Amino acid sequence: MTPLVLRNETGLRLAVLPFGATLCSLQVPVGGERREVLLGCAPADYPRQQAWLGAVAGRFANRIGGARLAYGGETWRLDANQAPHCLHGGRDGFHRRPWRRLAQEADRLRLGLLSPDGDQGFPGRLEVQLEYRLEGWELVVEFRAQCDRPSPVSLTSHAYFNLDGGGDARDHRLLLRADHYLPSRPDGIPLAPAPVQGVFDLRRARRLGRDWLGHPQQAQAGGYDHCFLNHGDGQDWLARLESGDGLLAMEVLTNQPGLQLYSGNGLAGTPDRDGGRYADHAGLCLEAQQIPDSPNRPELGDPWLLPGDSYHHLSRYRFIPLPARRLLHCTAK
Template sequence: MIFGTLPSGRQVEQVELSSGRLRAEVLTYGAIVRTLEVSGRNVVLGLDTLDDYRTRSRYFGAVVGRYGNRIAGGRFTLDGTEYRLPVNNGPNSLHGGTEGFDSKVWTIADRGDASVTLTLVSPDGDQGYPGTLTASVTYTLEDDALRIDYTAETDAPTVVNLTNHSYFNLKGVGEGDILDHVIRMEADHYLPVDADKIPTGELAPVKGTPFDFTEPHTVGERYDGAYDHCFVLNGGITVAAGGLTMEVTTTEPGVQFYAGSMLDGVETPYGPFAGLCLETQHFPDSPNQPQFPSTVLRPGERRTSTTTYRFI
């Protein structure tokens, strides 16, 4: 079905998926997961209209890229050449720049009752990034799980870091904040950040800090709940609230845990802590920090990753 029409005249489609007790709505705009229902309970923040997504979204449900998270100073050097990116988060480039993948219309490559594959071609120079990048994302409902598969290929050396930016509230959208959600995370280290939220380069132990979720803690129990940090994963993540448990597994080395503290209820329809994000990904600012796992993609290579959100 048609969800809306952009000022350019291009139409945005909504694809409905279902399997077992799960139902989802996916938009071609931003490859957005607009709704995800578990036994009739919608657990992701979404917006009512295409105009809302264009003007009032904080990346709700979208695939962000080319580079999810922050790149310091909006610049990086690859093979001796410096590339400059749009700065849209203080001094940094965030989630691919001012016109990232979240604001593009993706193409439906394949669809079925329980899955859809969307593709996007990002031309050389798009938002300052080198190389023509071809990306795809496949959303698949597997009775009790949402599986997300990403692929990326390029015709010239570039950097890429794709992730999904859904905000989860396991009690149901509109049923209070997420400060009471209990999280357990198999992550022995996290990335400390500077005042601009750029990693210092250290992989710091979580033990004895508010970032230790190796044992279960509620979001609001410590750190005023204001988490917006990357954790180094050595296993999975479990979130529980409202009688529902979500298990997250991924092939990615890290996860950006953001508790939604900067939602304001004015510029966006949702207030602080209305939902939490678990953005599975490579580390922020990796192109400028060679000690981190590389995000460089070269011609002839194919970058793939898989993340699964399973509901119990």
């Protein structure tokens, strides 16, 4: 498998594998050098790794409890790849599909995927287009989809970021403008929304490793693996991440109602680019998505795509080189 490479005038360089529409490398100019900010592995290792490393998660990102759907008097059984639940669309979800290259320019790439009726148990024939773009200092991820039967749809990029280019991602500082998040059961199925508190109150920037495992929810998950609720419209940033060395920041803008913060708690043993293995917390994910388990829980939102309607997901990852030794002191508006 050979990656497709995009570049722009700012100096961003992105490499994408059509297998899983996988983001396998993103290099950002920092201090006169190129810094690799995504975790990745050798192309031949992507089909074997189990961490959704840089791939698209779908047809429905995150968990659907009981691997079961019910809508309009009909029921469907899904692939219970995290038994008894369905995770990220099933074991042969979109992360294991060869996406078609529809168009490519120097700084943008459009890919397509057809998911047939009954794919991993999901109803309807879903047609997806995905565009990756480099716009100035931004990586833009844009999905559009249509289905011929009602089906829940939630597509996301499962990219693992490390803005230091290596080391422990818990040294990063994060500010997240969310007042509520979803605590979860031990099996990862979310409970009702709750106000952020303790290590989950990220409305002021904090080092992610501070008070590590000091909250029962964090101890249960082995770190962060929780969805934060987004009430913005994607016009302003929802999250701002800063590297441990203080030289690079990344802002996340999205029109999706949820942002899953995952601190790489299960990364140990995942192959890296150099023939070695990643440790837990080598990278972190900020996955913009629909609310997990919402297909059967309307109080959490309505992720069902109906015939004639169009699914649209737009997320921007904006990179900001910073002066040396500058610290993030931003507070939420």
